[in-house]
Amino acid sequence: MAVINTGLLTKGLRSEFFNRFDSTTVHYTELATRIPSNSDSETYRWLGTVPKMREWGTGRLAKGLRSESYSVENLKYEATIEVDRDEIADDQTGQISVRIGELAQRAATHKDHLIAQLLTNGETTGYNSYDGVSFFNDAHVSGASSDQDNKLTYDAADTDNPTDAEFKAGLKQAIASMLGFKDDRGDPMSLSATGLVCAVPVSMYFTALEAINATIVNNTSNVLQGVARVVSFPWLTDASKWYLLKTDGVVRPFIFQDREPVEFTALTEGSEEAFKREKFLYGVRARYRLAYGYWQFAIRTDFV
Numbered sequence: 001m002a003v004i005n006t007g008l009l010t011k012g013l014r015s016e017f018f019n020r021f022d023s024t025t026v027h028y029t030e031l032a033t034r035i036p037s038n039s040d041s042e043t044y045r046w047l048g049t050v051p052k053m054r055e056w057g058t059g060r061l062a063k064g065l066r067s068e069s070y071s072v073e074n075l076k077y078e079a080t081i082e083v084d085r086d087e088i089a090d091d092q093t094g095q096i097s098v099r100i101g102e103l104a105q106r107a108a109t110h111k112d113h114l115i116a117q118l119l120t121n122g123e124t125t126g127y128n129s130y131d132g133v134s135f136f137n138d139a140h141v142s143g144a145s146s147d148q149d150n151k152l153t154y155d156a157a158d159t160d161n162p163t164d165a166e167f168k169a170g171l172k173q174a175i176a177s178m179l180g181f182k183d184d185r186g187d188p189m190s191l192s193a194t195g196l197v198c199a200v201p202v203s204m205y206f207t208a209l210e211a212i213n214a215t216i217v218n219n220t221s222n223v224l225q226g227v228a229r230v231v232s233f234p235w236l237t238d239a240s241k242w243y244l245l246k247t248d249g250v251v252r253p254f255i256f257q258d259r260e261p262v263e264f265t266a267l268t269e270g271s272e273e274a275f276k277r278e279k280f281l282y283g284v285r286a287r288y289r290l291a292y293g294y295w296q297f298a299i300r301t302d303f304v
Helices: 012-023 085-090 095-121 164-180 202-213 272-277
Strands: 032-036 041-044 070-073 075-084 151-154 196-200 228-232 241-246 254-267 279-292 298-303
Touching: 012 095, 012 254, 070 279, 075 095, 095 254, 095 279, 151 164, 164 202, 164 241, 164 298, 196 202, 202 228
Parallel strands: 032 254, 151 298, 196 228
Antiparallel strands: 041 070, 075 279, 196 241, 241 298, 254 279
16 A cells, blocks of 8 residues: 655655744743753752942952752653554545644643743742742742742732733732842842733733723723733633743743753654554654742732
């Protein structure tokens, strides 16, 4: 039986996969600082250590790295689809090619999914920031920072369906808190309300858009118009919680530890799988890790 070439058996398949992969909209590139990795894990001791400028005086005063240590181990990820040889021979409409395109989209958005998991679990013990407590915590302290809180609440009549005015007021509270955060030397972390992103569940998307983009909210001029960009993550399932993230710092709320990029491989004609089982395999593989960066650039707000 001759195998009909539907585009799955040519080098063009890899090009097709990466064209779809590269054209898929993702958000992790904006939310995470990319750190190249050259080993199975990386240790971060430089978070929160940069001193401010001072008068020269008697000479340079070097500041060493802090004692806090934050180690992140790379993980390996894969996704593989199995296609029967007969399916390829009978595929006159390119339906299997659609599955390859979906595989590319899933691979491209996987890092966004991991960020959503970090957001969702960020207030849970064990999902810690570099200072040793949960990423969203009401008692962050490091060096001279004093206790600081990035786990906020705001009153709403319907916690799962806040109004535009309630979201706007919660956003004002979150921005004010973020601008007041200090590093381990007691210096301000956020110097301006720029590069802000509101990560919200799908159910809150249009409320957030209206609250931020409307000229008038609740019969009052909207001073927050355009202050942030709204991104909805379908993996955020708690309808009452949303997240304010600052993305224009050198270190962002998350770290993308990049060990090995996504690669696409196939076992088709001539492979052992094809000979013994008449199965063709198409898969992706990568090694990386998404981890927490600066908690000072992330605030969770829960409508209560």
